[in-house]
Amino acid sequence: MKTGTIISLLTILAFSLSMPLFAQSGSGIPDFRGSLGPRSSFEPTKISVEEVKYIGISPINASDTVILKNCAAILRNDIDFSPYFEIVLLDSFFMRHMELQEMTLLGWGWMGSAYVIRLEAEFPSENLRLTYRLYSTSTQKEIRKQKFESNKLYYRDLIHEMANDIIKFLTGDDGIYRTKIAYIRQFNGAKELYISDYDGYNERQLTNNKSINLSPAFTPDGEFIYFTSYLDGYPKIYMLTLKNNNIDLIAGYPGINAAPAVSPDGKYVAAVLSKDGNSEIYLLDRKGKIVKRLTYSWAIESSPTWSPDGKEIAFTSDRTGSPQIYIMDAEGTNVRRLTYEGKYNDSPCWSPRGDRIIYISRDRVFKIYSIDVMGREYKVLAELGDNENPHFSPDGNHIIFSSTRMGPSELYLMDLFGRKQQRLTNKGGYSNPIWSPIRK
Amino acid sequence: MKRLSLLLALSMLIIFAGCRKTVPPPPPEQPKVTEPEVKPEEKPAPKEEPVIKKVSESDFMTVYFDFDKYNLVDSAKRALDNNATLLKDNPDLVVRIEGNCDERGTVEYNLSLGEKRANAAKKYLMDLGIAEGRLQTISYGKEKPVAMGHDEASWAKNRRDDFRIISQ
Numbered sequence: 001m002k003t004g005t006i007i008s009l010l011t012i013l014a015f016s017l018s019m020p021l022f023a024q025s026g027s028g029i030p031d032f033r034g035s036l037g038p039r040s041s042f043e044p045t046k047i048s049v050e051e052v053k054y055i056g057i058s059p060i061n062a063s064d065t066v067i068l069k070n071c072a073a074i075l076r077n078d079i080d081f082s083p084y085f086e087i088v089l090l091d092s093f094f095m096r097h098m099e100l101q102e103m104t105l106l107g108w109g110w111m112g113s114a115y116v117i118r119l120e121a122e123f124p125s126e127n128l129r130l131t132y133r134l135y136s137t138s139t140q141k142e143i144r145k146q147k148f149e150s151n152k153l154y155y156r157d158l159i160h161e162m163a164n165d166i167i168k169f170l171t172g173d174d175g176i177y178r179t180k181i182a183y184i185r186q187f188n189g190a191k192e193l194y195i196s197d198y199d200g201y202n203e204r205q206l207t208n209n210k211s212i213n214l215s216p217a218f219t220p221d222g223e224f225i226y227f228t229s230y231l232d233g234y235p236k237i238y239m240l241t242l243k244n245n246n247i248d249l250i251a252g253y254p255g256i257n258a259a260p261a262v263s264p265d266g267k268y269v270a271a272v273l274s275k276d277g278n279s280e281i282y283l284l285d286r287k288g289k290i291v292k293r294l295t296y297s298w299a300i301e302s303s304p305t306w307s308p309d310g311k312e313i314a315f316t317s318d319r320t321g322s323p324q325i326y327i328m329d330a331e332g333t334n335v336r337r338l339t340y341e342g343k344y345n346d347s348p349c350w351s352p353r354g355d356r357i358i359y360i361s362r363d364r365v366f367k368i369y370s371i372d373v374m375g376r377e378y379k380v381l382a383e384l385g386d387n388e389n390p391h392f393s394p395d396g397n398h399i400i401f402s403s404t405r406m407g408p409s410e411l412y413l414m415d416l417f418g419r420k421q422q423r424l425t426n427k428g429g430y431s432n433p434i435w436s437p438i439r440k
Numbered sequence: 441m442k443r444l445s446l447l448l449a450l451s452m453l454i455i456f457a458g459c460r461k462t463v464p465p466p467p468p469e470q471p472k473v474t475e476p477e478v479k480p481e482e483k484p485a486p487k488e489e490p491v492i493k494k495v496s497e498s499d500f501m502t503v504y505f506d507f508d509k510y511n512l513v514d515s516a517k518r519a520l521d522n523n524a525t526l527l528k529d530n531p532d533l534v535v536r537i538e539g540n541c542d543e544r545g546t547v548e549y550n551l552s553l554g555e556k557r558a559n560a561a562k563k564y565l566m567d568l569g570i571a572e573g574r575l576q577t578i579s580y581g582k583e584k585p586v587a588m589g590h591d592e593a594s595w596a597k598n599r600r601d602d603f604r605i606i607s608q
Contacts, residue, residue: 086460191583207557212583214547228551234578235551256555256579259548277559279552315550322508323549344508347546366544388546404590432547 038100044086044113049076049365051104052119052130060123067152068121071130071159073116077199078163078177083397083415084170086198088113109137117166128152132162134169145168157202176393181400181435182216182225183205184410186429193227193240198393198435200411200424206240207231207247207287214434217260217269219286222437224258226250226269237271237288250288261304262311263284263330269306270313271293281315283330295333305350305357306330307373314338314348314357325359345369347389351416353396368401381418392416393435400424400433467579489513495530503561507542511558514562520561523603524568530608536576537561538602542595543582554579561601576606 002437006116052068054060060068080087080320088111090103100107108116116135121128127149134144146165150158157178164175182195190210196203207213209231216227225240229247237251237260251257255274262269269284276293281301283291295301299319306313316328320337323346328335328402339345350373351357357373360366360383366386371378385405392399396416403412414421501519505513512520527533539558541550558577566572587594 086507212580214551214581214583229581230583256551258551272548274552274555279555300549300556301551303546303548316546318508323545344545360546362544384546420603 022271044082044084045114046088047079047085047115047117048088048090048103048108048111048113049079050090050119052121054122055120056122064123064152067128071121071128071155072119074117074156074159074199075163078175079117079166081398081413081420082167082171082175083122083201083417083419084167105135105137105140109140113137115170116407123152124149126151126153128155128158130155130162132157132166134166145247156197160197173397174436174438176395176398176438179394179438180220180222181411181433182436183402183433184216184431186409186431191431193225195225195242206242206245215259215435217264218434218436220264220266220437222439226262228258228260237269239286250286251284252288259303261306263306264308264310270306272302272304273297281313281332284330292332294328294330295335305346305348307350308352308354314350316346316348325357325371336439338373339371339376339378341378342369347390350393351396352394356416358392360390360397368399368418370418372415378415380413381416382414382421384421387412389432391434394438398435401434402431402433485577493527495533495608497603497605499526501533502603503557503601505557505599505601507595507599508545508553510553510560512560516561517564520564521568524555524565524570527565527570527574533608534574534576534606535569536578536585536606537602538604539577539579540584540586540598540600540602542598543583543584543585543590547581547583551579551581554581557601 001422014092029232041089049072054068075350076087079085080154088361091111094111095103095107098107098110105116114137116170118133118135120131129147129149131145131147133142135141138145148158148162160177163177167173167175176198179198182193184191185194191212191214192205193207193213194203194205209229212230213362214228216225217363218225223242225242227238227240228235229238235256235258236249237257239248239250251271251273253273253275256279257273260269267286269286271282271284272279273282276300279300279302280296281294281304283294285291298318299317299321301315301317303316304313311330312327313330314325316323317326322343324337325339325345325348326335326337337356339359341359342363345359348357348359355372358368358370361369366388367380368382368387369378370381381399382401384402387401387403390399390401399414399416401412402409409431410428411424411430411433412421413424452580501521501522503516505516506513527535537558539554539556555577558579562575562577565575583600587597
């Protein structure tokens with residue numbers, strides 16, 4: 001009797017939780033498009049990933065067992081990272097209470113999961129072959145099955161590829177699980193450029209000039225990084241080629257050469273030069289030749305960021321006496337002020353969706369805000385400790401930033417609503433994070 | 441023993457203070473630029489000597505700024521007046537003014553702010569008659585703090601223009 005009520009209650013709960021996102025199409029696949037407005041009132045869909053089942057013939061060794069354990073954990077982490085989804089974990093108390101020997105689709109459904117992923121693994125020679133089966137708990141049917149195979153050394157990439165496939169199938173959007181982040185790490189007085197997977201794994205050092213390297217920016221094809229460096233004593237803009245780590249000088253005009261931002265079509269670089277005696281934003285071609293000076297003011301102009309259509313540039317200016325965010329057309333015309341709240345607003349980053357700009361605002365501490373591009377409505381996303389350099393993921397669903405909220409400067413991640421804030425690094429000295437585009 | 445070291449420290453202080461404050465219009469003898477430097481092994485402790493004639497970087501006073509500002513407050517102007525005297529008295533001296541910021545705010549904005557600070561000092565010195573060619577500038581933004589704390593006391597020390605001697 002008691003158990004029965006709980007079951008029905010949970011079932012109702014499960015359905016009511018998943019309902020808002022279930023604009024059911026015939027296949028039982030929800031339509032997520034358009035579900036992310038400026039509000040964050042929706043509930044993420046719950047989903048479960050079971051432990052990997054080994055289906056090979058020969059007995060499995062210890063290291064392969066660890067790999068399979070990790071695979072399930074990485075996939076859970078990937079899916080849980082999406083603002084659309086939330087992972088439901090196995091709950092032994094719940095199972096005992098329900099007198100379940102092992103978790104069934106029905107059981108997962110009772111726990112609120114709309115979907116269940118089951119994984120089967122084999123190890124043909126040095127490879128890992130992993131198949132996922134996606135089930136809907138409401139219909140109790142398998143709705144997708146995909147096989148992935150790679151050298152088992154690269155099982156993290158294989159899982160990220162699988163997560164991309166699952167997200168693409170469920171939401172229609174490209175997943176960001178194979179994207180990279182680049183950032184600056186400080187030690188022994190130097191600041192060097194690094195790159196890693198989006199989840200912080202597979203870190204690689206890109207520069208080693210024992211100097212100060214700053215403000216990285218990816219090209220839209222993801223193959224180059226523009227950045228500022230003091231490697232010859234003065235701040236100049238360089239371009240690093242990721243496939244061979246070559247570094248080419250792009251802009252070495254007198255004074256400051258800084259804050260490069262590559263246009264969405266990859267043809268131009270907006271950057272800050274002070275060759276005329278004062279920081280102004282210039283349009284350069286990708287080799288560093290000046291195409292046009294965009295701003296004219298006695299004040300500081302800094303931190304350009306492109307709109308995703310390439311028609312506008314947002315930037316920081318202190319022309320009214322304090323730094324504020326402005327937007328201009330990419331030709332430098334039609335300048336209008338975006339932020340009016342707060343005495344110190346800086347570090348704008350334009351959302352890949354085009355509708356919002358995130359920035360930092362000083363209010364005793366530096367907080368991360370999000371404002372719509374018309375300047376009508378803004379809200380705080382992160383307000384714990386000092387936060388810096390917020391940067392969007394290429395799908396606009398996530399934000400990476402640095403923060404000293406725990407003392408040392410570390411990288412943090414959150415979703416576009418400021419939820420799921422998590423620390424990514426733990427060694428201190430991390431700053432200036434950027435996110436790579438999705439490489440096709 | 442204690443007394444002696446105290447005395448020594450005191451006399452050092454006097455020498456130091458003397459060389460820092462007065463920076464006298466060089467007495468009859470010209471600053472001997474061409475002469476080789478005093479060899480350290482010959483004179484281990486220059487006690488009562490009127491020390492070196494050459495200008496050293498510590499003779500220059502650091503110029504400090506308010507948060508997010510690059511205008512020169514009175515103390516900043518006094519520091520620059522001192523530095524201008526040094527430059528006038530040593531006409532071959534070429535310096536680099538290095539603008540710096542505290543850790544708050546972005547790398548990019550502070551890079552520009554640091555340059556504004558360096559340029560503010562440069563302009564002030566030019567107005568006092570120092571030739572532009574003797575005044576190089578660079579901004580380090582917030583990348584080269586001298587105080588590592590995360591409080592106002594440290595920040596105040598980091599919002600500054602340092603003077604570096606390029607040639608003399």
